[in-house]
Amino acid sequence: MERAGIAPRPFRKGDNMAKKKQLVENLVHGLFLLLGLITVGCVLLITLYLVVSGIPAIREIGLADFLFGRRWASTAAEPAYGILPFILTSIYGTAGAILIGVPLGFLCAVYLAKMAQPGIRNIMESAVSLLAGIPSVVYGLVGMLVLVPGIRRLFHVPDGASLLAAILVLAVMILPSIIKVSITALEAVPREYEEASLALGATPVETWFRVSVPAAKSGIAAAVVLGVGRAIGETMAVMMVSGNAPNMPDLFQSVRFLTTAVASEMAYSAGLQQQALFSIALVLFLFIMLINAALKAFLKGSKEG
Amino acid sequence: MLNNKLSGERKAYILLMKALMLFSVAVTAALVLFLFGYVLIRGLPNISWELLSTKPSYLTERIGILPDILNTLYLLLATLAVGLPLGVGAAVYLTEYAGNRRLVSLIEYAAETLSGIPSIIYGLVGMLFFCQFLRMKTSLLAGALTLVIMNLPTIMRTTQESLKTVPQSYREGAFGLGAGKWRVVRTVVLPNCLDGIITGCILAAGRVLGESAALLYTAGFAHAVHGLKEGLLSPGASLTVALYVYAKEQGEFAVAFAIAAILMLLTLLINLLAALVQKGCKRRTSQ
Structure with missing residues (x-):
């Protein structure tokens, strides 16, 4: 220094x-x-x-x-401690949230960074920060009372508290990080690239999607990875809408994530059961460290690129 | 003119992309409006003076959220009181003192790692370390210390950004007049990055208000009214934890929505404050 x-x-x-x-x-x-x-x-x-x-x-x-192990029965007479259902649920839930949230956030970011008038952009950026500031229990509450009954009625399933409800809530919760990081990445694209493309006869829309977006790809990848981290770590909102039964993941079944597995049993656990919860947290931590490493690699790439 | 020459395929692509972008923005805007509208419409009518100023009573079967409001306030105060010196100090070390590049990148890497760790893990380690190892039991203080670790990266980063905008010539001027490093930091550098420190405070306050998973097993669920000193040493539910308990475990949705509406209004307030401070600091730097 x-x-x-x-x-x-x-x-x-x-x-x-x-x-x-x-x-x-x-x-x-x-x-x-x-x-x-x-x-x-x-x-x-x-x-x-x-x-x-x-x-x-x-x-x-x-x-x-x-x-x-495919069975988790920590309080049964013959307890079973298999966390495959939690791992798979966390992976499926995160993947689902990414599938919905990333296209939505990405298109939003391109619009706000390149096309929107300054007034609209300012309003939308404050709206996105508001979305980021909403506490996760509030997401959970709205999910419980709007999304869960909605899913039950729409798909005629006995209970709407399901993986699908969790995916939808997570998709909304990761939107702000994806939009913000993608905007930053798109803004960092040198103006010369876009000017060259426009001068060659490409229209603005073609320029944004075929020149600016590829040029900002590692920043956008970082946005996705950040979204993955947020989604896999979210606890309270998911706990309120996913039903919390240790089933193998299924879109319309009550499921339990890695995070909610720790949170839901911690209060009354003891002995091996409690130690197993710590082990779940360790697995979650390893996932997060992997994601962090990926994020760092992408961010490094976007700085050099 | 240009448009006339475009092939049908290109025109279709442009139209499709524009439509998709507008659709996404409309969906996002609608989501924000819906979330705020729904929570405020369902929550505001349930807020009464009685709700805000009493504690829950089994005798009269009424629910009051005064203890939860106080607990949140105590958490906020304690977190900022401990977190601010730590975060600002770390930022000062990184920008003013550190000479070893490797050490700097190690500290920055640690801060990045901290900001990626999910709150439930903080809650777990907070429970093991503060509540059990340091024998604080389940208390607001243990919760606040857990929140301090969570918020360190935020306070550190905003302070660091702001320290970098203090002109180097200020420091050189002070050194030239014979001031020591500590004196320069204390009298020249820190006063000039006050806005960054305030921004960090506001952001941290927002996270403290919204946090719940980290508090479940560190600060607990109690609803008793205490003074600050007593309150910090006893367990207590924050507004968010109270919302969770009332909604998920007791089915008291009217109270849950009232708390949610309060939290939404506070979120709005914090966003406004942060925007104002940032605007003020932009004006100052452009002058």
Whole structure:
């Protein structure tokens, strides 16, 4: 860092005072260093706790039985701890939310970044920030009272609390991040690219979708990955609309996600059951770390590209 | 003129894309309007002074949300009081002090990682570390400390952005007059990035208000009225947790919608404040 290169020159009049001043400077420097390292400490703390508390149950149950077991019955007389239904539900739910949310958010972003008049753009951008600010329990509440009965009536299923309801809620919840990150990526495309395309006779719409979008592709990929992270980590809204039964994923069945599996049983769990919940959290954490690594790679690509 | 020469296929493509874009924007706008309209219409009529100023009573079978409002306020205060010095300090270290590039990228990577971790994991680790290991039990303080870790990256990033806009010449001027580094930071750099710190505060406040999963097992579900000091040491439900309990476990939808409407109004307020501060800071930098 260049800024750090400018060292304060100690004032050489009273040597004692200069020494004292130096001492204070060093103390303050050390203090700020400590504050800077807190984030690193927190990440280590979280990793450590999840690994230490997540490993015992996996050891007892067996890694294969735990990850690929199809039955979760933690409170049964003969308990079974297979989390394949949760893993698959989380993957299907996230994929569904991405399938709906990404096209919607992406097209919105192209419109707002390239076509919209400044007035409309300002209004829509504040609307999108509002959407991002709505607490997840409010999404859950509206989902419970609008979406769930709606699905029940529309598809004639006994209960609307299902994977489909969770997918729809998640799709709305990831919209803001996808729109915001995609807009930023589209704005970063050099004007020359677009001007060249227009000069060659392409219309504005063709230019946006065939020149600007490909040029911004790694930024848009980052938006998608960010959406995946948000969707896979969401807990409360999903807990309120997905029914929470540990079934294998099916669009119209009550399902349980990795996040909701942890949250719904934590309150009354003990012993191996509780340890198994920590192991679920560890699996979720590993998923998130993978997604983070992908996000970092895409963002790096968009900076270089 | 150009349009006359376009082939039918190209015209169709352009029309289709335009229609799809307009459709997406319309859907997004409709979603925002619907969510706010629905929650406010169903929630506002249920808000009464009695609801806001009492606590739930089994005797009269009435529900009041005063304890939840107070708990949320205490959480907010405690989170900002602890999180602000930590986040601002970390940002100051990164932009003013750090000389080691590797260390800087390590700290920034850690902050990015923190901002990607789902809140339920924070809740779990908060429960293990603050409630059990540090023996705080289930309390608002444990909840607030969990929220501090969650909000560190936000406060850090906004402060850092703002520190970068303080002109280098200010620092050089102060150094030239013989000031030490700490003095420069204290009297020149920090006062000039106040707007960034305030923006960070507002954003963090928004997240504290909306958070629920991290609080379930750190701050608990109790609805008792306490003072600040007592309140921090005892368990308590925030507005969001109360909403969840009333809606999912007790089926009290009128109260749930009233809380949801309050949360929506607060979200609106926080967005307005953030926009105002950002506008003010843009005006200042353009001068």
